[in-house]
Amino acid sequence: MTAAAPIVTVIVPGRDIAAFAPAALDSLRSQTESRWRAILVDDGSTDDTGAIFTAAADDDDRFTTIRHPASRGLGAARNIGLDLVDTPYLGFLDGDDELLPHALARMTGTLAETGSDFVAGAYVRSRAQGAAYVAGRVQPWVAAATSPERLGTTLAAHPRAVSNIVAWSKVSRTEFWQDLRFPEGVAYEDQVVAQIMYTRARAFDVIPDVVVQWRLRADGTSITQGKAQLPVLRDYLAALRGGIRILHDAGARDSVIARLELILAMDMPSLLDIASSHANPAYTAEVDAFIAELRAMSEFTDATPDPTLAAALSW
Numbered sequence: 046m047t048a049a050a051p052i053v054t055v056i057v058p059g060r061d062i063a064a065f066a067p068a069a070l071d072s073l074r075s076q077t078e079s080r081w082r083a084i085l086v087d088d089g090s091t092d093d094t095g096a097i098f099t100a101a102a103d104d105d106d107r108f109t110t111i112r113h114p115a116s117r118g119l120g121a122a123r124n125i126g127l128d129l130v131d132t133p134y135l136g137f138l139d140g141d142d143e144l145l146p147h148a149l150a151r152m153t154g155t156l157a158e159t160g161s162d163f164v165a166g167a168y169v170r171s172r173a174q175g176a177a178y179v180a181g182r183v184q185p186w187v188a189a190a191t192s193p194e195r196l197g198t199t200l201a202a203h204p205r206a207v208s209n210i211v212a213w214s215k216v217s218r219t220e221f222w223q224d225l226r227f228p229e230g231v232a233y234e235d236q237v238v239a240q241i242m243y244t245r246a247r248a249f250d251v252i253p254d255v256v257v258q259w260r261l262r263a264d265g266t267s268i269t270q271g272k273a274q275l276p277v278l279r280d281y282l283a284a285l286r287g288g289i290r291i292l293h294d295a296g297a298r299d300s301v302i303a304r305l306e307l308i309l310a311m312d313m314p315s316l317l318d319i320a321s322s323h324a325n326p327a328y329t330a331e332v333d334a335f336i337a338e339l340r341a342m343s344e345f346t347d348a349t350p351d352p353t354l355a356a357a358l359s360w
Contacts, residue, residue, distance in 0.1 A: 051082040051107065053153050053216060054130045058086040058122030059140025063093040065260060070101050070108075072143040078150035082107045084126040085140070089116035094140070120227035120234035123212070127222055136216040141260045143171070148256035152216035155250050159196045162246040163217035165209045166256035167191040173263035180258045184357045186307055192253035200243050200292075204299035206251055207292065208307055210239040213257055221246070232277055233284035240288040244295035273319050275328055282335050285312070289342075301344045308339070310350035 055073060059066055073083055085098040085108055095112055102108040111125060123137060134153050138144055148166065155164045167187050171178040183192075190209035200206065209215075212227075212235035225241060227234045243249065271277045285308060292300045313336065320329040339345055 049080050051132050052080045053078070053082075053134040053136060053149055054126075054132045054219075055081055055083045055136050055138050055144075055149070056086065056123055056126030056130075057083050057138050057140050058088055058119050058126070059090070059094050059098075060088040060116055060122075061090045061092045061094060062141045063090070063097055065141035065262075066094055066097045068143055069138060069140050070097070072145070073107075073138070074105070075146045076144065076149045077146055078153060081149055082109065082132065083138075084129055085110045086122040086126055087112045088118070088122045089113045118230055118232075118234070120229040120231065123234075124226050124229065127226065130219050130222075133219060134216050135219050135222065137212040138257070139213055139259075141262065142213060143258045143260070145254075145256055145258065147254065149216070151252065151254050152256065155196070155252060156216065156218060159248070159250050161197055161218075161248045161250045162221045163215050163242060164250040164252060165191060165206065165215045166252050166254050167209075168211070168214050168257040168259050169255055171258040171260045173261075178258075178260060183253075183255060185351075185354060186311065186357075188253070191251045194250075194252050196250045197248040198251065199246070199248060200295075200297045200300050203251065204297065205303045206249070207240060207243055207288075207297075207300045207304055209251070210236045210288065211259075212238065213259075215239075215242070217242070231283065232271075232280040236284040237287040237291065240291040243300070244291055244297060272316065273323065273328075275325055275331070278316070278328060278331055282331060285335070286338070293342075293344075298344060301342070302348050305339060305342070305344055305348040306350045307354070309348060310352060310354040314355050 087095040087098050098110045102110045134156060152164045152166060167183050169180045169183055171180045186208045189205045195203055227238055272281060289301060289304055316332050320332045323329060
C-alpha cells in the first residue's frame, strides 16, 4: 500500500544534542497525524547527533538529513530546511524538545478549517527532576497569548498574541514563508520573525492546546540559559528591540504595550540581577541603555507590568 502524501514538513535543527534527539524524533513518530516529513539538520555536531539523525532516515523515509560541517546557527539551519519544503504546511521543532502526540493533527486541522496563515499553540517548560525531565504548567504569558481559542484573529483583535514568540509553537501555510527567513549568525533569531508573522498575517489562529514540551537542559547549555554572557545578552536585547520595532512600525500600539509589560515584568528583573554582580561593567551598561530606550517610548507610560509574573519562571 502506498503511503499517504505528507501534508506538513517539520524542520528539526540540532547541534550536540545526542542525549535528547531520540526523544524528539520519537515525538514525531508518535504523532496521531502520520502524514508528515521531517528535515533533520545537524548543525556541525561533534557528538553522535549526526549518527542519530542518519539512523532515523535510514529506518523511516519520512526523515531527510542535512549536515553542516561546521556550525552555522539555528537561523541558517532552519533556513536551509525552508528551502526544501514542498508540503502545504510547515513547522519547526528544536532537536532537544518534544511535540505532544496530537500537535500536528490539531494544528494542521485548525488551518484546514480556518484558512488562516498560521496557528500558534501553547507550550510548557520541561525541567530535570532526578534522572527524568518533567513538564510544568502553561505559564501565564503563554496562556494570555493562546487561551481561549481564537480562530481567524488579528493583532487588532488579540494584541497579546505577540507574547508567543517562539518558532516551534506554530504551524504555517508554506506560501506564507515565501519571502520570510530567519536572521543568521545571531541568537534569539525567532523573536523578530514571530513579530513579522503576526504583523503580516491576514489572519492567524491561537489554540490553548499544549503542543510542545520545551526542554531546559540540566547542564545549562540551552541558548536561553546563557544570558550572563555578554555576546548572548547583546543578541537578546537586539531581538527584543527588533521585535518591538516591527510592531511599532506596523502601528500595533496595543501589542507594543503588551511586549513592554512582559519585558519589564519578566526580562528586566533577571537581567538587572545578573548585572548587579557581573564582572564586566559593559554588561550593566547594555542593560541600563536598553531600559532607558524603553522609558523613552511613547507606549511606556501605558504599560502596567505585573510584578508577580517573574515567579512563574520557576514553573
